[in-house]
Amino acid sequence: MKRIVIAVACALLASSQVQRPNAQAHSTATGTEPSSQASGADWAVYHGNPQGTHYSSLDQINTKNINRLKVAWTFDTGDGAPTNDMEGDTIVVKGRMYFASPKGRIFSLNAATGTQKWVYDPAEGAPVSGNGRLRGVCYWADGTDERILFTWRNRLMAVDANTGKLIESFGDTGKVDLSQDLGRDPRSVSVNVNSPGVVYKDIIILGSTGATPGHIRAYDVRTGKLKWIFHTIPYPGESGYDTWPKDAWKTANGANVWSGLSLDPERGIVYLPVASAGMGFKDFYGADREGDTLFGTSLVALDANTGKRLWHHQFVQHDVWDRDPPTPPTLVTVRRDGRDIPAVAQITKYGFVWVFDRVTGENLFPVQEVSTFSSTIPGEKLATRQTLPAAPPYSPPPSSPGKMTVPSSEGGSKRPRLLSVARCARTAALAAGVRWVNVSSVSRWRRIWRRCLGPRDRHSLHQLQRTSLHPAVAGAGQEDQRRGLCWRDLQRLLRRLPRRRPQRQPPVVPRIAWTDQEDGEPANRASDCPWIGENARI
Numbered sequence: 001m002k003r004i005v006i007a008v009a010c011a012l013l014a015s016s017q018v019q020r021p022n023a024q025a026h027s028t029a030t031g032t033e034p035s036s037q038a039s040g041a042d043w044a045v046y047h048g049n050p051q052g053t054h055y056s057s058l059d060q061i062n063t064k065n066i067n068r069l070k071v072a073w074t075f076d077t078g079d080g081a082p083t084n085d086m087e088g089d090t091i092v093v094k095g096r097m098y099f100a101s102p103k104g105r106i107f108s109l110n111a112a113t114g115t116q117k118w119v120y121d122p123a124e125g126a127p128v129s130g131n132g133r134l135r136g137v138c139y140w141a142d143g144t145d146e147r148i149l150f151t152w153r154n155r156l157m158a159v160d161a162n163t164g165k166l167i168e169s170f171g172d173t174g175k176v177d178l179s180q181d182l183g184r185d186p187r188s189v190s191v192n193v194n195s196p197g198v199v200y201k202d203i204i205i206l207g208s209t210g211a212t213p214g215h216i217r218a219y220d221v222r223t224g225k226l227k228w229i230f231h232t233i234p235y236p237g238e239s240g241y242d243t244w245p246k247d248a249w250k251t252a253n254g255a256n257v258w259s260g261l262s263l264d265p266e267r268g269i270v271y272l273p274v275a276s277a278g279m280g281f282k283d284f285y286g287a288d289r290e291g292d293t294l295f296g297t298s299l300v301a302l303d304a305n306t307g308k309r310l311w312h313h314q315f316v317q318h319d320v321w322d323r324d325p326p327t328p329p330t331l332v333t334v335r336r337d338g339r340d341i342p343a344v345a346q347i348t349k350y351g352f353v354w355v356f357d358r359v360t361g362e363n364l365f366p367v368q369e370v371s372t373f374s375s376t377i378p379g380e381k382l383a384t385r386q387t388l389p390a391a392p393p394y395s396p397p398p399s400s401p402g403k404m405t406v407p408s409s410e411g412g413s414k415r416p417r418l419l420s421v422a423r424c425a426r427t428a429a430l431a432a433g434v435r436w437v438n439v440s441s442v443s444r445w446r447r448i449w450r451r452c453l454g455p456r457d458r459h460s461l462h463q464l465q466r467t468s469l470h471p472a473v474a475g476a477g478q479e480d481q482r483r484g485l486c487w488r489d490l491q492r493l494l495r496r497l498p499r500r501r502p503q504r505q506p507p508v509v510p511r512i513a514w515t516d517q518e519d520g521e522p523a524n525r526a527s528d529c530p531w532i533g534e535n536a537r538i
Contacts, residue, residue, distance in 0.1 A: 181217065
């Protein structure tokens, strides 16, 4: 059985002293924002701080002594299994470490020694099977009242941070049923929350995943009562309702926030990286959801107090490629022309970084509209235009947390040619196989690669593999000459590849299996493959 081990504490040979937490770091978890976007002695929030910068101001470990680190302690949860993942990000508050195990148990350890303080089992001793994937917990405090809030299956729960005992005044005896308050029959939905929410003042804001509408909800951390809800699949009269089929709000699932959220505590704004409007195999099929399907595959900014939408940007309209944001956005400061602009940066699955003004939602870099191709799937109506960023250009990593210096957006530098290797159809074909699908035999692809590609093509393939492809990217700038390649085209291309000596049989194309980025389950898609090439020549 695979062991799941926490090995998070490293000690310097020169020193084993643990810095004491400070008041500033403690206040971050309760909604009071320190001036810098960095974590201090505490790591009290998922990803370090509400802004998602993953940055700590501690300097005891640095580039001069990193080579002298040794493991200080390890801790085995005992919850390891071949089907379990240990994805949890530990948090540390006042020298106490909290995290969730693959089976959903919540542990509290002494962060300096690894000694267990308490453990809470939400299953209450019942056997737990399946693929556990819990990425963290939330901490909230008001004076001596300290709580750990976490999710398990379809429940939001709260335990005392000091004792690990369930707080029965929260919700229904310590639990809130997340299948409620969705405007659906609770028996018709399947709700899970893999990534922790964000705590703002006295509320916790949650996303979700599963066969459910992806509405965002805020709950009172004291009572568990629902404070507000934002409909990612809009209701009649709400913005975006006309981008869905009529009455889709009654039956459609998806448009969820599965990867987590980011928060600007000073301004009271929460940022939602909303996933695609489909779920499971419907990530790649949209004939039954005609329209742009707001707020799918978007970044949405809400007033954290009320849930009111402030602004949004949709990355892909009518997304049938599962190109949704894979992480919470990062709040940064863009320095331009001598002034600092509060910004939010969002990465995507297709290799772009979008940067917006944090308050207004204005793009801080040039964007371009490109035409897209038509689908051959009966009933599938793709968006005819997509918007892509033309910048920012690459710059070295910043020297200070959450800041980057960039040139003026006027006449911004052009994007490098992403698909210069598309002139070689065989390279594009192999790259599509490696980049876009999980193949049943990696070694088989390697044999095809060695047999069919010369040194120059192999270099091109390496370059292409570094670029996540977007269905509209390849033709940007040459709209009249574009041509798309689907999987059937690639199969034909592979059969026609020239073979190097010694002569062998034509390579067999492996069976493909698309993977859902949210839960790892196969999506079983075998049609309408993404478009990958421009001016491809056979």
